[in-house]
Amino acid sequence: MKVNVMSDILKANDLLARDIENLLREKNIVSWNIMGSPGAGKTALLEKLIPMLPEHAAAAVIEGDLATSNDAERIAKTGVQSAQINTNGACHLDAAMVRSAIDTLNLDGLSLLFIENVGNLVCPSSFQLGERGRIIVSSITEGDDKPEKYPSMFKTADLVVLNKMDLEQNTNFKMGNFTRGMSATNPDASVIPVSAVTGGGFDQLLDWILQRLP
Template identity: 45%
Template sequence: MKINLVKNVLEANEAAAEQNRRRLDDACVLAVNITSAPGSGKTSLLEATVPALADELPAAVIVGDLQTTRDAERLAAIGAATTQINTEGGCHLSAAQVAKALDTLDLTSLRLLFIENVGNMVCPAAFDLGEHVRVAMLSVPEGDDKVAKYPTLFQPADVILIHKIDLVDALDCDLARIHADIAKLNTRAPVFETSTKTAAGLDQWYNWLRTKCP
């Protein structure tokens, strides 16, 4: 009797991720995987970013949450083509889930695909979704110790956003400590201080996306 064994979940995920990336490459779409803790501001960032770049870089969003279509409803309200994935308990998106979501989108009309991962600082880091670039967000209300405590989120990031920067003075938050901890883990990724309340740093973020687009 022949037994086929998929060695482990990560290996199977990696194969699906490579297929997603090839599909996105063929369509000349840049896939951007956004990872952060719950409530850091991922959907708010996309509510600002998608309309700001719409004329030059049409974008769609795949958004992952355990339950509800609330984020998809917010993004649909600003006119973004959006597909919601409900993981029903899963703490991260998988490449297979993203593959199914890709079937719902017209990739030929897109230049950018944002994937808003499930809010979680640990699990999404281990799962390649077929993205080209990875965004790690930390919002200042989470605390200035979080980069050092959750290094797997920040180490592989291609860009790091220190978000809700408008709140930095109201909180007991040591911004220099955040920058120093990032510098110990990742000297490759640019770091932008951003806010969707004041628009601080958003131009830097948009310009970075422009440089990454095929």
């Protein structure tokens, strides 16, 4: 008999993810799975966005990394609750890890939960984390061909935040190539160009997030 181990793992993960989804729905918390390459600016984006959130949109952050608690410490400086998960080498978060991290947070009064996944453009896409949706942070220094090269990831995004726009003059990034790749891979996803250094584009990003609160 052929045993499909991977599909069993994914099925078990999906059941746990559904529990997380139900828990967060009961608490009226909208959660976003933040994915992207290492260094795309996932943490920088959260550091910029969190201080802009209005009082009625209190957030907490779960940080996933192979090792270190650097990102959770960066987030803690913004004043919101943060929990670090170390995956000890695994290239993605799974629902069990996220559930353990959620249990360390005080969910009362929260409206938003951001889950920064491990930096990787392949593995995280298969694992549901009970999220409302997915945000990919893609920086222009990675090139304009990433949606076409990593379709399994980009196909699942609700929003693609195109980061590091402040460096546009110093790269060969072509916006037309990127948007063509997005149209071919996932025409329904929104694309918002930003710079986590200058803050450009963050008003639009904030609106996008706030429009999706219950």
